[in-house]
Amino acid sequence: MQRIRSVKGQSRKARPGAESKVLRVDTMNQAVVRMQYAVRGLVPTTAEAIQEELRKGAHGRSYDEVLFCNIGNPQSVGQKPLSYYREVLALADCPWLLEKEETLKLFSKDAIDRARLLTSYMAGGTGAYSHSQGILQIRQAVAEFIQARDGYPSDPNDIFLTNGASSAIQMVLTALIASRKDAILIPIPQYPIYSALISLLRGQQIGYQLDEEAQWGLDMDEMKKQLDDARQKGLNPRGLVVINPGNPVGNVLSYDDLKSLVQFCKREGLMLLADEVYQENVYGSRPFISVKKVVRDLGPDYDDFELVSFHSTSKGITGECGRRGGYMEMCGVDPDVMAHVLKLASSQLCSNLNGQIMVDLCLHPPKPGEHSFASWKEERDKIFDGLKRKSKMVYDSLNAIEGVSCQPLEGAMYAFPKIELPRKAIEAAEEKGYTPDTFYALSLLDYTGICAVPGSGFGQKDGTYHIRLTFLPDEDKLEKAMSTFAEHHKHFMQQYS
Amino acid sequence: MQRIRSVKGQSRKARPGAESKVLRVDTMNQAVVRMQYAVRGLVPTTAEAIQEELRKGAHGRSYDEVLFCNIGNPQSVGQKPLSYYREVLALADCPWLLEKEETLKLFSKDAIDRARLLTSYMAGGTGAYSHSQGILQIRQAVAEFIQARDGYPSDPNDIFLTNGASSAIQMVLTALIASRKDAILIPIPQYPIYSALISLLRGQQIGYQLDEEAQWGLDMDEMKKQLDDARQKGLNPRGLVVINPGNPVGNVLSYDDLKSLVQFCKREGLMLLADEVYQENVYGSRPFISVKKVVRDLGPDYDDFELVSFHSTSKGITGECGRRGGYMEMCGVDPDVMAHVLKLASSQLCSNLNGQIMVDLCLHPPKPGEHSFASWKEERDKIFDGLKRKSKMVYDSLNAIEGVSCQPLEGAMYAFPKIELPRKAIEAAEEKGYTPDTFYALSLLDYTGICAVPGSGFGQKDGTYHIRLTFLPDEDKLEKAMSTFAEHHKHFMQQYS
Numbered sequence: 001m002q003r004i005r006s007v008k009g010q011s012r013k014a015r016p017g018a019e020s021k022v023l024r025v026d027t028m029n030q031a032v033v034r035m036q037y038a039v040r041g042l043v044p045t046t047a048e049a050i051q052e053e054l055r056k057g058a059h060g061r062s063y064d065e066v067l068f069c070n071i072g073n074p075q076s077v078g079q080k081p082l083s084y085y086r087e088v089l090a091l092a093d094c095p096w097l098l099e100k101e102e103t104l105k106l107f108s109k110d111a112i113d114r115a116r117l118l119t120s121y122m123a124g125g126t127g128a129y130s131h132s133q134g135i136l137q138i139r140q141a142v143a144e145f146i147q148a149r150d151g152y153p154s155d156p157n158d159i160f161l162t163n164g165a166s167s168a169i170q171m172v173l174t175a176l177i178a179s180r181k182d183a184i185l186i187p188i189p190q191y192p193i194y195s196a197l198i199s200l201l202r203g204q205q206i207g208y209q210l211d212e213e214a215q216w217g218l219d220m221d222e223m224k225k226q227l228d229d230a231r232q233k234g235l236n237p238r239g240l241v242v243i244n245p246g247n248p249v250g251n252v253l254s255y256d257d258l259k260s261l262v263q264f265c266k267r268e269g270l271m272l273l274a275d276e277v278y279q280e281n282v283y284g285s286r287p288f289i290s291v292k293k294v295v296r297d298l299g300p301d302y303d304d305f306e307l308v309s310f311h312s313t314s315k316g317i318t319g320e321c322g323r324r325g326g327y328m329e330m331c332g333v334d335p336d337v338m339a340h341v342l343k344l345a346s347s348q349l350c351s352n353l354n355g356q357i358m359v360d361l362c363l364h365p366p367k368p369g370e371h372s373f374a375s376w377k378e379e380r381d382k383i384f385d386g387l388k389r390k391s392k393m394v395y396d397s398l399n400a401i402e403g404v405s406c407q408p409l410e411g412a413m414y415a416f417p418k419i420e421l422p423r424k425a426i427e428a429a430e431e432k433g434y435t436p437d438t439f440y441a442l443s444l445l446d447y448t449g450i451c452a453v454p455g456s457g458f459g460q461k462d463g464t465y466h467i468r469l470t471f472l473p474d475e476d477k478l479e480k481a482m483s484t485f486a487e488h489h490k491h492f493m494q495q496y497s
Numbered sequence: 498m499q500r501i502r503s504v505k506g507q508s509r510k511a512r513p514g515a516e517s518k519v520l521r522v523d524t525m526n527q528a529v530v531r532m533q534y535a536v537r538g539l540v541p542t543t544a545e546a547i548q549e550e551l552r553k554g555a556h557g558r559s560y561d562e563v564l565f566c567n568i569g570n571p572q573s574v575g576q577k578p579l580s581y582y583r584e585v586l587a588l589a590d591c592p593w594l595l596e597k598e599e600t601l602k603l604f605s606k607d608a609i610d611r612a613r614l615l616t617s618y619m620a621g622g623t624g625a626y627s628h629s630q631g632i633l634q635i636r637q638a639v640a641e642f643i644q645a646r647d648g649y650p651s652d653p654n655d656i657f658l659t660n661g662a663s664s665a666i667q668m669v670l671t672a673l674i675a676s677r678k679d680a681i682l683i684p685i686p687q688y689p690i691y692s693a694l695i696s697l698l699r700g701q702q703i704g705y706q707l708d709e710e711a712q713w714g715l716d717m718d719e720m721k722k723q724l725d726d727a728r729q730k731g732l733n734p735r736g737l738v739v740i741n742p743g744n745p746v747g748n749v750l751s752y753d754d755l756k757s758l759v760q761f762c763k764r765e766g767l768m769l770l771a772d773e774v775y776q777e778n779v780y781g782s783r784p785f786i787s788v789k790k791v792v793r794d795l796g797p798d799y800d801d802f803e804l805v806s807f808h809s810t811s812k813g814i815t816g817e818c819g820r821r822g823g824y825m826e827m828c829g830v831d832p833d834v835m836a837h838v839l840k841l842a843s844s845q846l847c848s849n850l851n852g853q854i855m856v857d858l859c860l861h862p863p864k865p866g867e868h869s870f871a872s873w874k875e876e877r878d879k880i881f882d883g884l885k886r887k888s889k890m891v892y893d894s895l896n897a898i899e900g901v902s903c904q905p906l907e908g909a910m911y912a913f914p915k916i917e918l919p920r921k922a923i924e925a926a927e928e929k930g931y932t933p934d935t936f937y938a939l940s941l942l943d944y945t946g947i948c949a950v951p952g953s954g955f956g957q958k959d960g961t962y963h964i965r966l967t968f969l970p971d972e973d974k975l976e977k978a979m980s981t982f983a984e985h986h987k988h989f990m991q992q993y994s
Contacts, residue, residue, distance in 0.1 A: 076621035090587035
């Protein structure tokens, strides 16, 4: 039986014996070969192998399980689903239950009402394809959420319900990248779906470095410089990605930063792509402000400004990753272009209906006075307060380690500490053919069972080394992990200094 | 407010007023602009407008509702979901119900057991990302299904669970099309996702005409001729698509046809893509035979043969389109290539978990002796027998009309009748800027409320005209529709002869 090999270290040459194949590494789409996607790369793959080893027992390791901090997958590490949402989903899938008396013994009254309302929107229930943009009434609900959030109107015709934010991002980049010279500005560090898709679509990425010392804030001079350099090289910059709250860096951008950014994009003729999937994950004093609000605040001159904003059911407090629910709002986009994007969506028929329903639910949770409000709020607060405490604990623990520094964790669900690596460690890494941060992350994994992602997967300033870890696991486990993290760091430094 | 315009008749020129936009029809990805997708094109869009008109009342039309026969969306036109599947889905979403006594009053015992088993596979339940290929145990269940069906082993590592078959098709074509000269052979007529994605990926399509008079069978000489022509033009044919049972033509290929096809692909160095999403929809005497079985029957010389087969939860008797569940099996594909395809899947994290569960359910329905078997079988037989009767009724009705002919409907859920159009109709169509079949389909829609898709959206022999209609609606409605279809045809012929 053939087994899938790890992508790591794979050359573009076909393996011996593959000569007779139609599809080989050297004859397949080279954009796919070149594409990199770190979140599920070498370190997580190694972690899965260790997990398997641990499962078999008699492993001689000092830990009993791998702590998967590599991916923002809350429910895989113990976060509970919000039960009201799940009740509505279940009832929408079994509409015959809505008419039975016994249902009230297992489901809350308002979940039944909500499911009844939702299914009334769907001619064929959850088993039929919807409109390719998504169910109209759910898009209306999204528009209402946006309007309530920003204080400015939103049009359901501008909303696309999608399989997570990922597929929305892919659609927009597919429309935007028209030639090999078309370039997209992305933050460094960034979430690697951007670099991966730009590479897949044969566009060019232009990194703009976030200012680590300024809490990963924007540096507009740096951005302008990168843009000008790219133009001088003959590239055609067309779009700019901002991730706020930040993944992987956990920052929240200020109003002034966002305003400068929007003005910059308008001046420079760039479409702005705002990844706002962590808008609910804000733990510090700085509030989340949507780019849409900043654009509208800027007045009629910006009515035509081209902005696409992404949101998801996978993050926030909901954490429903497996649902693959999400949406994008396309503001100021030419109607002819919108028609082509709709056609692109149509070719995949529609996004999954459970995901669409989850979008509706997490943007419009139970309201005060409704039957499930109290239990929903209790569950929700428990998750949110836990995330907030953990963000603080991880921040404090990391900064207490010599040679490790971490900016305030104001948003999202990640820490992106800088690790000062000794020269001997860097040489040892080179010898093994790893980047120094991969070498460090592999050592951390081996010693502690903590699975983190090397900073090089997200991009980082030359000569600096980071890792990304989520602060999603249970508080007890995470606290213990921070202590073994510190032990490993000491051990590592002793070994390589 | 901007409104999305219809794609129809759209030129590549930007509309007046769009000059200031970054993203315009003339600056966006032209592969997206060129891409066509008929199933949700002009006729369905017009149908939606008429539906809206009907809803408002006082319309003066002879019908009260549009009969959407344009898309294989069973549950949107009255097909009931199979309740056992939905029970399991609901319980997997609300695992706390599994422990409650009252649950037995609303859910069947074996659905509870099945949900308990399924959730035991999922560390984070339905709310967590799974492995990017899909949950291992569900892939094992898929492999068992394939093995039982074909009598040959299947490897779970060769299976990818995907958001419907569409996203699987997109992944494979993305890997396969490496340059503008790379070409894929597709049947004519075909399901337009193939032409759409080949166009989007900037590859070339080579149509091989199915032989209408031979029940839409394969014509190997024609196929060889098309292939040679393409090579002479400097194209590099890399893959061949077969759709069996056929969409849009409703045929089922014979063992001999499939064998010739596999041998042809091996001889010519083509990867074979087998779209088998209608494998359960077989109504005639000819059984469905998977390409995988034919390949394995051919013995060790074909062990290395590169075959990707697609299946889906959207069709069959299940008809769970909104679930976006599906899988592909990649046989004989180079392991290095598999690793890159897995990376491609990873960039979208994973397919939705409800869709993954639905794959498991519809491949392994309740067995004889299990609590839900009788009710499941009753529901299933009702749907299947209905489809079978309707296929016969539609076939008979269409062939009873002078100037309309339809090949036997042995599989899938569509009729693709040939319509002989008088010269005056063709001229009238040209005058209005429509293809003759679009003109006919629009006239049919206007007169009867039946929404069908013009054959030109699927491809057809020059000088022939077809439409595709599903036979999914309720029998009563469909019977009435066939009668108004005949009336319209008579009316149309009187008008244009």
